[in-house]
Amino acid sequence: MKSEALQASVIADLVLLSCIGLRIVFVHGGGPEINHWLNRLGIQSSFLNGLRVTDASTMEIVSMVLVGKVNKHLVGLINNAGATAVGLCGTDGRIFTAVPSPHADQLGFVGEIASVDTSVLEPLVKGGYIPVIASVAADGTGQSYNINADTAAGELAAALGAEKLLLLTDVAGILEDKDDPGSLVKEIDVGGVRRMMDDGKIAGGMIPKVSCCVKALGKGVKTASIIDGRLDHSLLLEILTDEGAGTMITGFLPNGLVS
Numbered sequence: 001m002k003s004e005a006l007q008a009s010v011i012a013d014l015v016l017l018s019c020i021g022l023r024i025v026f027v028h029g030g031g032p033e034i035n036h037w038l039n040r041l042g043i044q045s046s047f048l049n050g051l052r053v054t055d056a057s058t059m060e061i062v063s064m065v066l067v068g069k070v071n072k073h074l075v076g077l078i079n080n081a082g083a084t085a086v087g088l089c090g091t092d093g094r095i096f097t098a099v100p101s102p103h104a105d106q107l108g109f110v111g112e113i114a115s116v117d118t119s120v121l122e123p124l125v126k127g128g129y130i131p132v133i134a135s136v137a138a139d140g141t142g143q144s145y146n147i148n149a150d151t152a153a154g155e156l157a158a159a160l161g162a163e164k165l166l167l168l169t170d171v172a173g174i175l176e177d178k179d180d181p182g183s184l185v186k187e188i189d190v191g192g193v194r195r196m197m198d199d200g201k202i203a204g205g206m207i208p209k210v211s212c213c214v215k216a217l218g219k220g221v222k223t224a225s226i227i228d229g230r231l232d233h234s235l236l237l238e239i240l241t242d243e244g245a246g247t248m249i250t251g252f253l254p255n256g257l258v259s
Helices: 004-019 031-040 056-080 122-126 149-160 190-198 206-218 234-240
Strands: 026-028 085-089 096-100 111-116 130-134 136-138 144-146 164-169 187-189 223-228 246-250
Touching (some): 004 056, 004 234, 026 056, 026 149, 031 056, 056 130, 056 136, 056 144, 096 149, 149 164, 164 206, 164 234, 187 190, 190 206, 190 246, 206 246
Parallel strands (some): 026 130, 096 136, 164 223, 187 246
Antiparallel strands (some): 096 111
């Protein structure tokens, strides 16, 4: 969604889906925008297994950019497109309570989600509003943490009892051969995903995306899809057509059991 034209297209489709009755909760990160501001301030970015290493200075910029800039920009786009959005972050209403990552010694203030409270969201969704949630959260002491947006979306989908989790990204989906864009896997179950991870076919930034999908499915979300946000109307294609626009992961194995 770095392209303004793509942003407008995605937002228009999201508003259309809301108008036809889907109850949408929109969770976002903002990696490119964070990179831009870190570069302007001369702060070096580094990543470990697809997660941003976040020291105290970086955490301050992450909060400012995600909560103060990206979130309000997205809210404005949705409002201008004809729906009504409400901008929040994980600390609002204690939507997310964070704990440090097990790899905090390497990642710094990168957090995991210890608990989710949907009580502030449910009346908004029932009232026809679209909550837009920045993936920043705090622990019990008020310390802020950078939360991977895909992980946050997966945990929230499970807590809300969502029918579907959609991760919008800048790749086609899960590839059988990560160097061949034409090797898209259209549908796969949890067992198949785990085999691909064991074989090293899923790596880098795709690891947290796939992991959060598997976790959400294990907690009752019916399907999870990783879809190509660069493709025009990918949201509509994924939800309204049989063909879809990326990779759909299901929690059911051939014997009908949830993995």
